Amino acid sequence: xxxxxxxxxxxxxxLIASVTLLAMYQAGRSIYGSVERQMFLHQQExxxxxxxxxxxxxxxxxREGLSSYRSSDGIERLARERLNLAGPDEMxxxxxx
Numbered sequence: 059x060x061x062x063x064x065x066x067x068x069x070x071x072x073l074i075a076s077v078t079l080l081a082m083y084q085a086g087r088s089i090y091g092s093v094e095r096q097m098f099l100h101q102q103e104x105x106x107x108x109x110x111x112x113x114x115x116x117x118x119x120x121r122e123g124l125s126s127y128r129s130s131d132g133i134e135r136l137a138r139e140r141l142n143l144a145g146p147d148e149m150x151x152x153x154x155x
Contacts, residue, residue, distance in 0.1 A: 126132040137143040144150045 127136050134145075142150065
């Protein structure tokens with residue numbers, strides 16, 4: 059009888075140890091996955107911040123360029139560069155290739 063109780067106690071303790079080890083394994087796996095995900099998200103955030111900074115720089119350059127075209131000199135420069143126009147006292151000479 060004593061031997062049977064001891065055997066049941068040993069089986070119960072083994073079961074408890076097994077469940078505890080399984081729970082610890084699952085918790086460790088969960089923590090590792092969480093840390094890995096946080097690292098991935100941190101890298102994504104850094105990439106997005108860098109892209110945002112580049113976009114802000116491009117926007118700044120575009121705003122500066124736009125403000126230069128609001129003046130009469132800027133409009134004249136734009137007409138010369140993009141539309142190949144000349145002033146009233148100028149003549150355009152094209153040379154073909």
